[in-house]
Amino acid sequence: MRNATIVVKVLIIALLLGVVLLQTGCAFKDIDKRIFVVAVGIDPSDKFDEGFKVTLKIALPFGSIKTSAKPSYAYISEEGASVGEAIRLLETHVDKVLELGHMKTIVIHEELLAEHLQEFMDYFVRRADIQLIAYVAAARPSAETILKVEPSTEAPASVALFNLFGDSAIESPFIVTTYLFQLRRDHLAKGINSVLPLIETNENKDLLIVNNSVVISRKKAPVILSIVETKYYDSLLKGSTGFTYQVENDQLKVLLDISKSKMSYKIIKSKNQTPKTIEIHIKMKGIIGESNKKLYLSKLDEYNDMASKEVQKKAYEFFKRMQEESVDPFGFGLRYRSTQLHRSDVEKVWANAYPTVEFKVTADVNLQSTGTTE
Amino acid sequence: MSRFVYYLLISNMVANMIAAGPRILFSKSEQGAIVSMIIALFFGVFINWALIKFFNAFSGESLPEILDLYVKRWISIPILVVLGSIWYIAGLQTLITYVDLLLRFLAPEMSVYTTLSMFIVVISFGVIMKSRSILFTLELVFVMLLPFAIYYVIKLYFSPQISWDYVRLAMSFIDNPPNYTVFSTTLFFFIGTFDIIVFNSLLKKKMIFGLKEATFVFLLGAFTIFTTYFIPIGVLGFDRIKDFIYPWIFTSDSIRMKFGVIERVVFIFLLIFLAVAFLSIMIHWHVSFKLFENVFRLKKSMTNKGKTIRTCILLVAFWVVAFFITVRVTEYDLFTYSSYYFNLMSVVIVGLLSLLWMLNRRAKS
Numbered sequence: 001m002r003n004a005t006i007v008v009k010v011l012i013i014a015l016l017l018g019v020v021l022l023q024t025g026c027a028f029k030d031i032d033k034r035i036f037v038v039a040v041g042i043d044p045s046d047k048f049d050e051g052f053k054v055t056l057k058i059a060l061p062f063g064s065i066k067t068s069a070k071p072s073y074a075y076i077s078e079e080g081a082s083v084g085e086a087i088r089l090l091e092t093h094v095d096k097v098l099e100l101g102h103m104k105t106i107v108i109h110e111e112l113l114a115e116h117l118q119e120f121m122d123y124f125v126r127r128a129d130i131q132l133i134a135y136v137a138a139a140r141p142s143a144e145t146i147l148k149v150e151p152s153t154e155a156p157a158s159v160a161l162f163n164l165f166g167d168s169a170i171e172s173p174f175i176v177t178t179y180l181f182q183l184r185r186d187h188l189a190k191g192i193n194s195v196l197p198l199i200e201t202n203e204n205k206d207l208l209i210v211n212n213s214v215v216i217s218r219k220k221a222p223v224i225l226s227i228v229e230t231k232y233y234d235s236l237l238k239g240s241t242g243f244t245y246q247v248e249n250d251q252l253k254v255l256l257d258i259s260k261s262k263m264s265y266k267i268i269k270s271k272n273q274t275p276k277t278i279e280i281h282i283k284m285k286g287i288i289g290e291s292n293k294k295l296y297l298s299k300l301d302e303y304n305d306m307a308s309k310e311v312q313k314k315a316y317e318f319f320k321r322m323q324e325e326s327v328d329p330f331g332f333g334l335r336y337r338s339t340q341l342h343r344s345d346v347e348k349v350w351a352n353a354y355p356t357v358e359f360k361v362t363a364d365v366n367l368q369s370t371g372t373t374e
Numbered sequence: 375m376s377r378f379v380y381y382l383l384i385s386n387m388v389a390n391m392i393a394a395g396p397r398i399l400f401s402k403s404e405q406g407a408i409v410s411m412i413i414a415l416f417f418g419v420f421i422n423w424a425l426i427k428f429f430n431a432f433s434g435e436s437l438p439e440i441l442d443l444y445v446k447r448w449i450s451i452p453i454l455v456v457l458g459s460i461w462y463i464a465g466l467q468t469l470i471t472y473v474d475l476l477l478r479f480l481a482p483e484m485s486v487y488t489t490l491s492m493f494i495v496v497i498s499f500g501v502i503m504k505s506r507s508i509l510f511t512l513e514l515v516f517v518m519l520l521p522f523a524i525y526y527v528i529k530l531y532f533s534p535q536i537s538w539d540y541v542r543l544a545m546s547f548i549d550n551p552p553n554y555t556v557f558s559t560t561l562f563f564f565i566g567t568f569d570i571i572v573f574n575s576l577l578k579k580k581m582i583f584g585l586k587e588a589t590f591v592f593l594l595g596a597f598t599i600f601t602t603y604f605i606p607i608g609v610l611g612f613d614r615i616k617d618f619i620y621p622w623i624f625t626s627d628s629i630r631m632k633f634g635v636i637e638r639v640v641f642i643f644l645l646i647f648l649a650v651a652f653l654s655i656m657i658h659w660h661v662s663f664k665l666f667e668n669v670f671r672l673k674k675s676m677t678n679k680g681k682t683i684r685t686c687i688l689l690v691a692f693w694v695v696a697f698f699i700t701v702r703v704t705e706y707d708l709f710t711y712s713s714y715y716f717n718l719m720s721v722v723i724v725g726l727l728s729l730l731w732m733l734n735r736r737a738k739s
Contacts, residue, residue, distance in 0.1 A: 029483070128478045128479055128482070129482070131627065131638055132624060132627040132628045133627065133628060133629075133630045133637070133638065166630070166632065167632065168632055168633075179535065179628065179630070181535075181609065181610065181624070181627070181628040182535065184610075184611070184614075185537070185540075185609075185610055185611030186611070188611060188613055188614045189540070189611050189612065189613045189614075190613060238534075331537075331539055334539045334540070334543065335539050335542075337543050337546065338539050338540075338542035338543035338545075338546055339542070339546075340546060341546050341548070341549050342404075342546045342547050342549075
């Protein structure tokens, strides 16, 4: 009896081990069978009426970082009636599996931002392997040109298009970072417009320049923000900081290094709940980084006043321009919707009121030192 | 309350955070989700209180044992069958969701059968374990995962990408009349404690459910519900939140660790929640298994061989049903049937509580 059970046990183990032989091996394709897409560019198509031209920037594998002087990329492009179709065709242009899981920058041609955005961004959100924390950026003159730029400062294993955004390398208030999920969230919401960074290049095509941005809206053409506006957008809404605030009056010209900036605002409503004024309060903290004259520590209050006035003026101009262009990158409309119980006409009330809403901006710049010298 | 009861409660809450629950909540976000959630929160604490109070009279006895003592066999069999199937479906629902998630995010090239078999083999082993070992497994996994889970939740709340304006916007729908489906879906967060209908045989000490325990359960529930509902809205926006199939996966895919070991938090998240889901399925099926075991009991004393055969038959039945349903179900079915299931569940819970109340009175007289 005992022998019989042992025999049965041995047989079962043998059977289970035998099953291993039937396995075909790894279901997962190895890294040498894959090729990593670094960035995707989307341009309008010449061949198709409503189609797109998709360009992929692919990182080529190299032996070791020491032996390769420059990173090497391959570029492939194809046109298709939709983004998905073009990428499917591109899969037949390479011998390996296109891996989009490490793709981190989506570059879109400026002209496409107006109408088709929702249509082709769908592909990126729907695919599970594409990260929702991928960066999205607008491109000028075209996405393909921008992707093909290989900046001379680019080192192997560090992609310039990744380093520019997300504060992982450079932190500058001129560079707006928009993630894919943010773009989707704000683009589909009522009462806020999303802002994308605008990537440009120089004549030699060896630099990537990002200091403008684009406000996009579902209803109208995109609005380009200038350098100063981009800076104010970034520092007011996202609290970005840096050496960038030029302030001047009659005799004195100083550059502020702001280390902390914060904006808070309140929407003042009239009796029938329509918005009347938006009271905006800006708080900044920092030091003076550059000056054309001798500064005095005892006069810090004076400099504060001067800087506050300047910030106030610039910010007011920025808000006013956004109002004239009837876009709302700060999400005032969203805030208005959220400060009252939901009514079905709340969006209409806001849309009617926004063009005439008044802005009251107060700024409070608090300078702590004049830098290392007076 | 014994600490194990809290583990049961928490594991159920966490496993439901990413299963079918959130989508059902969001689908009614403009039709009274918030009021229903608040009502369910209070009712959830109440059912926990009632359960512990009723079980106080029978410390150290599981529901099948109590039924044996006070009720005739022909009454107890249908009760056990209904409860057994309800608990089986609770596990199955989580199982289907996770197989789905694994196939979509972690191993897209694997066949559904392989994934499912891997799950089922491990879970079956858990199902036939002793109840005591299950509780210890539960504790072990909690101790190991809790630091990561806390880190993850803190990361969520302090993520600069959350826009609290959307959260406020969602709250502006507070004045809508309540909705039953949302109520029962939220109530499902609280039924983890009900696993003690089987585990009570191990909890010999008398349990107290006083103000302190009630407050704790209330806070725990409030925090879980708030996180489940409002954090995805803050990250993904309010106006089109209904479109997401698994809002929580997208939420964690939107959280970034700038200088972390990996930048995409979603993989850490999936692993933590996968472990908790394993536990949750295992517990639900274990409870279901024990209940069914008491249904198919021919005589008071069964031989060992008979018991082994019964275990095998039950396990095979579990597998067959799981395979059959998981392979067939589409996502649409999953959410429709899940909402039916939640609706039914809250009725069953009330029924179970009244049954316990009656048994309590019998025991006293």
